[in-house]
Amino acid sequence: MTTNTSNINIDKNLLAAILDRLIPAVDDLPSAGQMELTGEIVRLSGQQARFQKIFVNAMEAFATANPDFASLTGAEQDDATRAFESDSPELFDSLLTISYIVYYKDERVHKRIGWSGRTPQPDGNEMEPWDESVLENMRKRKPFWRTV
Amino acid sequence: MTTQNAQLEQAEETVDILVIGAGASGGAATAWLAEAGFKVKCLEQGYWQDPSKYASASKDYEFEMLTNWSPDPNKRQLDEDYPVNDKNSPVTPVMFNGVGGSTILWTAHTPRFHPSDFRVKTLDGVADDWPITYDELEEFYDLNDEVMGCSGINGDPANPPRSPRQMPPLPLGKDGRKLISGFEKLGWHWWPSDSYVNSQRYGEGRDACNFCGHNHMGCYQRAKSSTDLTYWPRALRSGATIETGARVRRVTTDEQGRATGADYIDSKGKEQHQSARAVIMAANGIGTPRLMLNSKSDAHPDGLANTSGLVGKNLMFHPFAMISGVFPEKLDSWQGPLGNIGLSQEFYETDKSRGFVRGYTYQFQRSLGPAWIAKGGFRDPIPWGDGHHEELEKRLGSVMGMAVIGEDLPEEHNTVDLDPELTDSDGIPAPRLNYTLSKNSRDQLDHAIENAKKVLEAAGADDIHVDPMMRQSGWHLMGTARMGDDPEKSVVDKWGQAHDVDNLFIVDGSVFVTGAAVNPTPTIQALALRTADYIVSNRQDLKG
Numbered sequence A: 001m002t003t004n005t006s007n008i009n010i011d012k013n014l015l016a017a018i019l020d021r022l023i024p025a026v027d028d029l030p031s032a033g034q035m036e037l038t039g040e041i042v043r044l045s046g047q048q049a050r051f052q053k054i055f056v057n058a059m060e061a062f063a064t065a066n067p068d069f070a071s072l073t074g075a076e077q078d079d080a081t082r083a084f085e086s087d088s089p090e091l092f093d094s095l096l097t098i099s100y101i102v103y104y105k106d107e108r109v110h111k112r113i114g115w116s117g118r119t120p121q122p123d124g125n126e127m128e129p130w131d132e133s134v135l136e137n138m139r140k141r142k143p144f145w146r147t148v
Numbered sequence B: 001m002t003t004q005n006a007q008l009e010q011a012e013e014t015v016d017i018l019v020i021g022a023g024a025s026g027g028a029a030t031a032w033l034a035e036a037g038f039k040v041k042c043l044e045q046g047y048w049q050d051p052s053k054y055a056s057a058s059k060d061y062e063f064e065m066l067t068n069w070s071p072d073p074n075k076r077q078l079d080e081d082y083p084v085n086d087k088n089s090p091v092t093p094v095m096f097n098g099v100g101g102s103t104i105l106w107t108a109h110t111p112r113f114h115p116s117d118f119r120v121k122t123l124d125g126v127a128d129d130w131p132i133t134y135d136e137l138e139e140f141y142d143l144n145d146e147v148m149g150c151s152g153i154n155g156d157p158a159n160p161p162r163s164p165r166q167m168p169p170l171p172l173g174k175d176g177r178k179l180i181s182g183f184e185k186l187g188w189h190w191w192p193s194d195s196y197v198n199s200q201r202y203g204e205g206r207d208a209c210n211f212c213g214h215n216h217m218g219c220y221q222r223a224k225s226s227t228d229l230t231y232w233p234r235a236l237r238s239g240a241t242i243e244t245g246a247r248v249r250r251v252t253t254d255e256q257g258r259a260t261g262a263d264y265i266d267s268k269g270k271e272q273h274q275s276a277r278a279v280i281m282a283a284n285g286i287g288t289p290r291l292m293l294n295s296k297s298d299a300h301p302d303g304l305a306n307t308s309g310l311v312g313k314n315l316m317f318h319p320f321a322m323i324s325g326v327f328p329e330k331l332d333s334w335q336g337p338l339g340n341i342g343l344s345q346e347f348y349e350t351d352k353s354r355g356f357v358r359g360y361t362y363q364f365q366r367s368l369g370p371a372w373i374a375k376g377g378f379r380d381p382i383p384w385g386d387g388h389h390e391e392l393e394k395r396l397g398s399v400m401g402m403a404v405i406g407e408d409l410p411e412e413h414n415t416v417d418l419d420p421e422l423t424d425s426d427g428i429p430a431p432r433l434n435y436t437l438s439k440n441s442r443d444q445l446d447h448a449i450e451n452a453k454k455v456l457e458a459a460g461a462d463d464i465h466v467d468p469m470m471r472q473s474g475w476h477l478m479g480t481a482r483m484g485d486d487p488e489k490s491v492v493d494k495w496g497q498a499h500d501v502d503n504l505f506i507v508d509g510s511v512f513v514t515g516a517a518v519n520p521t522p523t524i525q526a527l528a529l530r531t532a533d534y535i536v537s538n539r540q541d542l543k544g
């Protein structure tokens, strides 16, 4: 069930700061918090009511546990994130999941990791056809199922 | 307690046969009976699916598969789903509710039972023999293969010979060939899987697989067989009817305890009654005992057809272990249907020197897209923060897995019953599971894990990871209204007819006596066809 995303109250700055810790900069890509992914994260989380609820709770719980997150050093932010992960695994999992999903559907990321980025359908993939010669050894084996 | 709720609106005229559930078994039974001239109606709580709307064509497919298309009804939470209390089970049951049932999301890996699977008491002194043999079921396996369409090849030395497959095997892929090299080095059995996935065009309007890799979200190509595409069109052409959005609350009975139809809630939320001369339960190994236990009446004070006390008992899954390796080269392991490459049954039959009875199958597994890989997929998650990018690059397209399907023997303390509090959106009590893994099953899995590591190493994988028992692996729901000759030790007879109620039949995995060590659906469907065939041959009295 899709829900309304316009009235949910997510601290996008905090979300971006968390994203920076989860997915750091690499090659010519900045860390995930600098890639303007937060709007899409909020939108996508609203595509299912159950998920959105957990995600919103996660953001609230994270903010409550870490009121000064933005002012911490990178290492301290990592520690705080790790503490949240072990104290609230289900909530953390929702944050991590949506972060990865949105990051890995971004074209800039596809380009870097060499991922085609096509949706699985309608084009699918090419595979080499079935080749029976692979069965040469197995064909030599005697039947070994148990008779009754 | 009432025998029948007279004030409910009568949905339509009395039908010969009312089928509850339009999944793998319900579709097969309905088509067979309708083609034989019975007036059949099916009540299905879910709806028809439009393959062109499956999420594999959406940019958000990696989100959809964890949420709106999750196989876990507790995560999917569509209106037509019912919750399952699985807190007391290390295995989460997965399913789909709609026309096609769980075949909408299944992987369509379709091995058969072995002859020994029907004789475990005689051969190994455990559980019970089935009241039927492999030979008695074989013609129905063949019929089902023809309707569903099977890709595969004859000659597997681990299995009895079988009729020609409808289509050649699916390609093995770079990843499949790699894994097979491990089996070949060890001299262990492997064989290309039988799969109800089209390797060529087959069936009505059904294309060949284009290797998109996402069977578990419904097949956009209609290449994967699901009963909405196979049995249901035939059933409807033969005059069967199906009412969707129709959730059955209970099977109703008369004073003698014979089935009279079912009370249900229609898609507009209205309570209805459908009367019938016979009822077939096809709501799966959890949905069927749930409904039977919710169908208490004066004639059936412990639940429908439950004088044996075995309705809801002996729940079997196939507890899955997953052993995966990261290969040093890119194997494009997101290409091709997820679990339809090959299998190994080197350790299928009992060898008591291994320290356990019965055995297991390895089913080879591919992997999926980058976010799924980042979350670990079938294995340990990739670390977030430092090291994330390096590890993702290493794993993407290079992870292959071996799933272990072990034979889980029936135990009465593994149960489905009614939750005292949790209900679905219509107030019907939800099923509650109590399940523990037996020592024999654990020993099998451990044996399989050690051998899988050898295969992966021989194939060249490094970084081998073991998930000793996957939680979200309750794909196979079996045993909760078992079949047998003795009414005190079973719920239905060898034809699927309830011992207590001569016009009540069960055709889903509930009737399994034991679970074998293979995916169950060809056996479920073969049994459904056999029960339908029995009705056609012996129960013309049920025709109006």
Ligand SMILES: Cc1cc2nc3c(=O)[nH]c(=O)nc-3n(C[C@H](O)[C@H](O)[C@H](O)COP(=O)(O)OP(=O)(O)OC[C@H]3O[C@@H](n4cnc5c(N)ncnc54)[C@H](O)[C@@H]3O)c2cc1C
Pocket (backbone or CB within 6 Å): B020, B021, B022, B023, B024, B025, B026, B043, B044, B045, B046, B071, B094, B095, B096, B097, B098, B099, B100, B101, B102, B103, B105, B106, B107, B108, B109, B110, B216, B246, B247, B248, B249, B282, B283, B284, B285, B287, B288, B291, B339, B475, B476, B477, B507, B508, B509, B519, B520, B521, B522, B524
């Ligand atoms: C992700 C996944 C992968 C799988 N992969 C494989 C595989 O590779 N090979 C294999 O052999 N098996 C596989 N399975 C299992 C396979 O799908 C099932 O064994 C098979 O579909 C069971 O058939 P069934 O008829 O018993 O039940 P189902 O197909 O589950 O159908 C039951 C139907 O009954 C309906 N129903 C239930 N309760 C009610 C009610 N109260 N009122 C009205 N309708 C009701 C449901 O909505 C549902 O549509 C997989 C399953 C899943 C979920």
Ligand code: SF4
Pocket (backbone or CB within 6 Å): A124, B197, B198, B208, B209, B210, B211, B212, B213, B214, B215, B216, B218, B219, B220, B221, B222, B223, B224, B336, B337, B338
């Ligand atoms: S891999 Fe093939 S069978 Fe599976 S969903 Fe894609 S096209 Fe369908």
